Structure formats: structure tokens, C-alpha cells
Amino acid sequence: MNKTLYRQRAIQLREELSDEYFILWIWDEALGAAGKPGQFYNVRALASFKDAQNSGKIPKLFSPISIYDNQGGRIGFMIKKVGEGTLALSKLRAGDTLELIGPSGNGFPIFSGKRVLLVSGGIGYPPLWYLQKELINHNQVYWMHGGARQGDIFPCDEMWTEDGSIGRHGRVCNGMRENIARYDVDLIYSCGPMPMLASAAQISQELGIEHYVSLESYMACGIGVCHGCAVPIGSKDTWDYLRVCKEGPVFKAEEVRWELL
């Protein structure tokens, strides 16, 4: 059974990617066996929790971070410094302790024999890295990744930057139709900022292609209790607020009520 639990694990390795991005690796065979692409953990730097407690201040919430890589018990979290939580995580070194709740969420469904297009934007990259590793032996995979500038770009098949500093100039969704036609795509996975996902969803819907999106949301508990991360999911007439942490973070693109977000 895949139980969500609270754990503390030592960081085995820290990889520096740029000023903004880094990877924290932990080793844990049982956790590795439990995780799937698209799932995430709520993580926090134990030091930030203890420092706050010891100075009579109140610790901050955990940050939801998707699984970047998971192989042979080595679990990687690729993180971008965006707020206080990720800033505290960015100060961690090998040997420091990470607090973990997870693995949480439902993950991406895995198929075989498909012509797959991956579309990611910015910090939407990490879950697709883990996903493509699971897909690559049984599917044809083409990966487009976009970001604001060169610093947001990581290995993929086709790069896009909004400032044109590397790869193709513009937003990554601008290249979707062309690649869908060229590779006769019949399955799309995407992860990135909400407006990007909404554009990607519109394209897949127009073309009638199966599409799974992984959504990001503000979370308090990360385990399904608080209902703070809910997003509108369903058909146009019958939809409900479903929890990104529990029923998500992966949803069918056509079921996300983008017009309400």
C-alpha cells in the first residue's frame, strides 16, 4: 500500500544547475519503489523548521516538489528558488536533512506504442524528465521545453525561449501544432505555468489528441485534508473542485475547467 507518511532523510548529493536551479538527491529504496512519474513530495529543510522553533518563530509550510528522477532508490528533486521555502531548500548541502511527506498524488498514466509529445515550461520540466525515462523504451517521444530565458532551459529535443536567448524564439506552445503534425502525435503530456497549460490544452482539444497535464497549486497540508489546492475538474456542466494533492496533480487536459481558473 502506498501510504503517505512523514519522514526525514539525509541529502546524499546536491547538484548545482544554475543560480536558480539545483537538484537534491536522497537514497531510499522503499520510497523509490513507491514513487511514480508525476507524483510529488511535500518537502522542507529540517534546519528551517528547527531554526524557526528555536528562535520562537513559526516555521513555514512544506513546498510541493515533484519527483525529478527515481532510479534504484536514488530520488532526485529538481528545485527552482521561487519563495521562502525553496530558498531554505537551496541552502541545503549533502548531509543536511530533508523533511518529506509523500509520495503523493496520482502520477501520469503510462502507455506504450504511442507517438508522444512532451511539453514543459520553466519548472514544469522535472516531472517530465522522470516521465520520459519511463516512456522512452516503449514509445516514440519528442520533448519541447520552453522558458523565459536561457537559464530556464534544460536538455530536451526542442528549446524555446521568450527572449530568444537560446533555441526558438517565442512560447513553447507556438511550436506544438507543427510537431504534432510532423510526428503524428497521438498522446501529449504537459507541465508548466497555468497559462501555458491552458494554451496546450486548447490545441490538443482542437486536434482531438489525448492529453494529460500536471497542475501546480498552493498547498497547506498536501495530503487531502485542507482542500486548499482544489481546481475545477469535470465537464462544462458538471464539475467539482478536486484536490491537486490527492485526485491530481495529473488530470486529463479536457477535464480541467480552464475558463474558471
Added chain:
Amino acid sequence: MGTVVNDNKKTRPNASELLHSKLGVLELKTPLTVASGTFDLESLEFFDPACLGAFVCKTITRQPKKGNPPPRLYETEAGLLNSIGLQNPGLDAFIADKLPVYRESLHIPLIVSISGSSIAEFAEMIESLEACAGISGYEINVSCPNVENEGIAFGISSEIVYKLVLQLSSLTQRELCIKLSPNVSNIAEIAQAAEAGKASSIALINSVYGMAIDYRTGKSRIKKGIAGYTGIGIKPVALALTHKVAQAVDIPILAMGGIYTWQDALEFIWAGASAIALGTANFVNPLAAPELIMGLGEFLLQQELSISEIRGKVKI
């Protein structure tokens, strides 16, 4: 008859005796509960619920509620804003699906939190729940709009609180705990109205009005604008209102609002609380509940004090 109590023979108490408390008709093994909507069965994967004196479920309404549009959360400098909108599956689904699971998994008293849009609807809900076994009490959330009174929240009028509580208290022998909003001009009057209506306890405080704005864009961080503010920032407010209400009524108080640690819990007990609840703390520290009870138990043992000995004894 004729028994002489010899203090010299009094045995040293153990932590579980010192932690014992009472909330109205409920005997609590520990004074600790959880604030509605911040703790559920998923949380039990972190620790054994035996450290809790009672479990308070997420507020249920008569009909299912979709809840508010996102974003629903924002973590401020000192505490959390939430705008969940009482999303819940409704009373029938609660009774059919959730209640049996609670009965199966929890071996502590269950307090069902309910909210209604009219006195009649509250009464109807209590009547349905009275037919169900395995419920120890009700938390009446009066922070919701009253459709019979221009949509103004029940909890701001002592007259309406009195009418509501009087009717509900005639329907049940179970614990009847009225959860008060801090967003009122005189909370002591409202508490007195609840007591006059034969409530068996008072819970306070519900969330305080709060807001956050992105200074760059001017956009509200919460979709609906004004939200409920909880966590550390509201602790002094909650403490003051606990003290104020404790002066005004004789029925016990279940206090909450910014409690994270056993030290916080003690402050509220000194102020007059018979029981306390962890809310936002559950999100920040999944082990807050067992840590609180451990710390509180150790303190009481060291000082050889019981909850009942210090309750309301704040020195001013």
C-alpha cells in the same frame, strides 16, 4: 461517610490523570482536539489518534458545497489565509460514506461540525445525526450566513444565537459546542446567549478576517478577496477572547487560534480553556499533536499540576 483524606498518603499522579479534562458532557483523555477542516483521516497516517481527546471533523452542510474558486490559500508573514468555502459532500454523503469510516478508524470521541443556512436547517441536520451511532457531540459553526436574516452571519447576533442554540439543545443530549466568530463587536454577549440557550460548551475562535495583495500587480492573493486568517498571527486575539469569554460564562471553552506548541496550550488553559485545538499547526508540523501532548504532560508532571488546577487562573 466519615472518610478522612490524608494528604500525606496521596500518591504521585501520572501524566494521564493530569491531562484529563472535561468539555461539557464529554470526558476527554487529553485536552487536545483538532480544528475543523485542518485534520482528517489522512492525518492519522502520521500518528496514533490516542493523543487526542476528541476528533472534530470538517464542517458539514445539509447540501453538498462546491467551495470557493482558487486560489484558496496564501501563507502570510505570520499565519495562513484560507478561503475554502466549506467544500463538503453534504450531510447524506457524510452519513453514508464518512461516518462509518470514522467509527471504524477513530477510537476517540467524534464531534461533528455542522453549518446551516437557517435555524430549521440546523435542526434538521441535528435530527438526522441523532439517529446515527458513534457521535459524541456537535460543533455548531455559526459563522455562516443566515438566509432568514438577510444573509448576515448567525454568530453576530446574540438574539439569533440564543434562538438557534435553544432549539438545538432541545434535540440532543450529546455535547453541544457553539463555535464563535471573532469578527463580532462583543463576543462575551454572544457566548452568554449560547449559554442561556443551554449550549454545553463554547469553541473559539473561528478564523479572523484577513487579506493579502500582490504589491506589484495589486491583485488579491485569494480569489474571493477577504479570507479567513489563522495561525500564529491570531494567537494574541484568540487568547484575549478566550479570557474575555471565560469571565462571562460558566460552560467550558474549547480554545483555538494560533496554538502550535504545548507552551501555547498552557497559555490558553491559564486564560480559561478546558480544551484546546490545533489547526494551522497541523499543516506546519504534522507531528504537532503528539509533541504538544508529550510536552504538556511533562510540564504538568514536573509542576504536579492538573489542567483543572490552572484553568482560568491567569494572574493579572
